[in-house]
Amino acid sequence: MSEQTEYQAESYLPEPAERPCVLVVFGGAGALAQRKLAPALYNLAQDRLLPRAFALLGVARTARTDREYRGILRAAIHEHSRRPPRTDLLERLLGAVHYQALRPGQRADWTALAERLREIDARHGTAGCRLLYLATPPQAYAGILAGLHGCGLADKDAGQSATRIVIEKPFGTDRPSAAELNRRLAGWLDEEAIYRIDHFLGKETVQNLLVFRFSNAIFEPLLSNRHVHDVQITVAEDAGVGERGNYYDTTGALRDMVQNHLLQLLCLVAMDPPQGMDLPCVRAQKVKVLRAIASLTAEEAARQVVRGQYKAGEAMNGYRDEPGVAADSQTETFVALRLDVRNARWAGVPFYLRTGKRLARRVSQIVVTFKREKPLLFSPEHCDWRSPNRLIFRLQPAGGISIAFDAKAPGPRLLLRPVRMDFDYERSFDVPGPEAYERLLLDALKGQMCLFAGAHEVDESWRIVDSIRAAWEQPGTCPLREYPCGSWGPYQAAAIFTDQETSWQTT
Numbered sequence: 427m428s429e430q431t432e433y434q435a436e437s438y439l440p441e442p443a444e445r446p447c448v449l450v451v452f453g454g455a456g457a458l459a460q461r462k463l464a465p466a467l468y469n470l471a472q473d474r475l476l477p478r479a480f481a482l483l484g485v486a487r488t489a490r491t492d493r494e495y496r497g498i499l500r501a502a503i504h505e506h507s508r509r510p511p512r513t514d515l516l517e518r519l520l521g522a523v524h525y526q527a528l529r530p531g532q533r534a535d536w537t538a539l540a541e542r543l544r545e546i547d548a549r550h551g552t553a554g555c556r557l558l559y560l561a562t563p564p565q566a567y568a569g570i571l572a573g574l575h576g577c578g579l580a581d582k583d584a585g586q587s588a589t590r591i592v593i594e595k596p597f598g599t600d601r602p603s604a605a606e607l608n609r610r611l612a613g614w615l616d617e618e619a620i621y622r623i624d625h626f627l628g629k630e631t632v633q634n635l636l637v638f639r640f641s642n643a644i645f646e647p648l649l650s651n652r653h654v655h656d657v658q659i660t661v662a663e664d665a666g667v668g669e670r671g672n673y674y675d676t677t678g679a680l681r682d683m684v685q686n687h688l689l690q691l692l693c694l695v696a697m698d699p700p701q702g703m704d705l706p707c708v709r710a711q712k713v714k715v716l717r718a719i720a721s722l723t724a725e726e727a728a729r730q731v732v733r734g735q736y737k738a739g740e741a742m743n744g745y746r747d748e749p750g751v752a753a754d755s756q757t758e759t760f761v762a763l764r765l766d767v768r769n770a771r772w773a774g775v776p777f778y779l780r781t782g783k784r785l786a787r788r789v790s791q792i793v794v795t796f797k798r799e800k801p802l803l804f805s806p807e808h809c810d811w812r813s814p815n816r817l818i819f820r821l822q823p824a825g826g827i828s829i830a831f832d833a834k835a836p837g838p839r840l841l842l843r844p845v846r847m848d849f850d851y852e853r854s855f856d857v858p859g860p861e862a863y864e865r866l867l868l869d870a871l872k873g874q875m876c877l878f879a880g881a882h883e884v885d886e887s888w889r890i891v892d893s894i895r896a897a898w899e900q901p902g903t904c905p906l907r908e909y910p911c912g913s914w915g916p917y918q919a920a921a922i923f924t925d926q927e928t929s930w931q932t933t
């Protein structure tokens with residue numbers, strides 16, 4: 427970008443949440459709470475965006491005092507906050523932090539939880555308003571929801587309109603369990619109170635997809651089968667499963683990443699313009715995209731899906747050596763797949779999705795590759811290089827957008843070379859954006875649902891994912907491929923392309 431626009435930092439600050447609130451985090455001492463939620467809350471507190479009347483109640487099985495729990499969060503915030511915490515602000519926030527031990531099967535523990543919340547309301551002026559956050563593995567949701575309902579904390583008939591619930595992904599473990607979860611929730615809470623979180627939707631670069639597409643008239647007309655050759659969505663991580671082996675080994679990359687993050691990205695890049703940017707309009711367009719993707723038959727899955735697992739590399743554990751992972755685990759840590767969006771705009775354009783752990787580098791991007799012009803003027807005889815035009819949405823790290831095109835190399839010969847025009851978030855805006863969880867927690871506190879997934883999106887995503895899982899259960903279909911740590915996944919992932927010209931883009 428040659429010109430930079432200067433913005434005042436204040437112009438980015440949103441309005442604070444006003445409604446009093448106790449944030450009740452189930453899984454309150456878990457990895458998500460420590461790495462993401464607590465640092466996000468601290469940063470919201472530093473920006474003065476939390477409600478004046480606010481408290482946090484961490485809930486987990488282990489017995490702990492408030493003091494011990496505050497110590498855990500203090501250390502977590504120091505380690506994971508995007509800004510070094512200021513002691514005075516951090517201690518003020520921790521003063522509003524409490525802890526309650528709870529065994530989900532014990533009725534008495536739920537009664538004690540309800541009582542504790544009444545005490546907290548009295549102490550912090552939170553007036554019975556609760557944001558219940560399920561930050562546990564999905565297998566625990568049913569027990570927690572039953573307990574919440576049993577003690578009257580989630581019950582619309584009992585006038586619990588002041589209660590909202592945030593549910594982490596994956597929402598369920600398959601289509602039937604997600605439907606059951608939706609059914610239960612719908613019996614106890616209004617849809618407007620249910621926040622299905624997909625933290626990718628809280629990323630600035632992901633929110634920018636719709637702005638870029640629908641606010642810039644020069645690009646949108648190009649995004650269809652008339653001009654696009656293929657779309658690639660990559661979410662690659664260099665890290666392994668780390669300490670999350672227990673959760674991951676029963677989940678795998680398809681359910682952990684594809685069912686939610688990657689399919690949401692696909693929706694945002696493929697959807698038709700909504701009539702408005704309000705919740706029903708945006709959700710309706712996303713659902714239309716998912717409905718245009720057919721479930722895969724076993725034969726299609728065999729051709730269109732590759733699953734892999736990382737094996738030990740130099741000084742790196744193989745997946746099966748990771749803590750919490752079964753020694754003979756068949757869980758996939760990598761998936762590559764091809765999907766077709768069968769509607770007027772996209773029919774014939776393959777969408778390639780890939781995600782994995784312990785890959786060569788951490789990068790999330792969407793690459794739209796355009797069809798090549800027929801080489802009438804600049805044929806290979808005159809130029810030694812032709813490359814297709816590409817639009818690259820760089821989601822992380824170093825978010826931005828690039829356009830790849832050919833330019834004449836300086837000199838007397840007609841030589842074409844691929845070049846790139848880059849927009850870079852950091853260089854163009856002088857303010858670091860908030861972390862995804864900051865934005866999503868703030869929205870949930872304020873009652874804004876636009877960046878949360880709807881029941882139908884979740885249902886349709888599971889339909890697609892379940893069809894792939896069903897194919898995997900048939901022996902011989904989509905065998906699990908090994909790949910070395912630090913590679914781009916199993917080499918077989920290149921076999922899903924529909925033509926020889928296509929290759930995985932890692933720019």
Ligand code: BG6
Nearest residue numbers: 595625663682683687790822862
């Ligand atoms: C989570 C997955 O939803 O997203 C993790 O459960 C993954 O396995 C993480 O590592 C990636 O998120 P981010 O924001 O770090 O790219």
